[in-house]
Amino acid sequence: MVAGIIIGVIVLILIIVCIGGYNGLVKGRITVEEAFSTMDVYLKKRFDLIPNLVETVKGYTKHEQETLSQIISLRGGNYSGMSMEEKLENSAAISRAIPQIMALAEAYPDLKANQNFQELSRQLETVEEDIANARKYYNGAVRKYNTTVQTIPTNIIASLFHFETKPMFEVETEQERQNVQVKF
Numbered sequence: 001m002v003a004g005i006i007i008g009v010i011v012l013i014l015i016i017v018c019i020g021g022y023n024g025l026v027k028g029r030i031t032v033e034e035a036f037s038t039m040d041v042y043l044k045k046r047f048d049l050i051p052n053l054v055e056t057v058k059g060y061t062k063h064e065q066e067t068l069s070q071i072i073s074l075r076g077g078n079y080s081g082m083s084m085e086e087k088l089e090n091s092a093a094i095s096r097a098i099p100q101i102m103a104l105a106e107a108y109p110d111l112k113a114n115q116n117f118q119e120l121s122r123q124l125e126t127v128e129e130d131i132a133n134a135r136k137y138y139n140g141a142v143r144k145y146n147t148t149v150q151t152i153p154t155n156i157i158a159s160l161f162h163f164e165t166k167p168m169f170e171v172e173t174e175q176e177r178q179n180v181q182v183k184f
Contacts, residue, residue: 021157028145032166035141036084039134039169043091046127050075050094053101053120060111061104068104071097088169091131098124135169142166 054068061068074093082090105111105121112118146165149158157163 017153018157021154022161024148025145025154025158025161025163028141028148029163029166031141032138032145035134035138039131039138040087042127042130042134043087044079046094046124046131047075047079047090049120049124049127053117053124056114056117056120057101057104057111060108060114067100071101085167088167091169098128139168139170142168 050071054072058065058068071094074090074097077090079087079090102121105117148154149163149165
């Protein structure tokens with residue numbers, strides 16, 4: 001009788017631990033998805049801003065078409081049809097290309113003085129700051145979630161219910177680690 005009660009209490013504790021672990025994993029996954037959605041808004045905004053910036057630059061830099069074509073090709077594709085990983089990869093490629101646009105502007109004083117270019121550059125700088133802040137939030141949520149997925153006892157629950165770790169949104173190059181500098 002006493003052994004049955006002890007076994008029942010142990011089973012009840014295990015059930016509570018499993019339910020708590022599962023719910024924690026679900027909450028963590030939802031937080032990561034929400035953090036990515038927040039960042040995704042800014043990534044999409046930058047994605048849509050790039051063609052306007054490139055078109056403005058094109059008018060002043062007729063012989064720089066190769067650089068501009070490369071930048072536009074990065075923006076090609078259907079953003080809403082991309083997976084989370086594809087959006088992160090595309091964003092990293094765009095981040096590497098933005099300094100090229102700004103370098104072109106340095107070579108063309110008339111372009112730097114263009115009101116439309118100045119406004120687009122200001123918008124780009126604001127969006128880059130928003131992306132940086134959203135990246136911090138996303139990476140914090142991913143770190144917490146991945147820690148939960150990989151530590152005992154929730155790693156057992158995570159493997160049973162196919163909870164996978166999520167990718168961090170990392171800065172890839174030293175050039176990308178630098179803020180976008182827009183100077184006039």
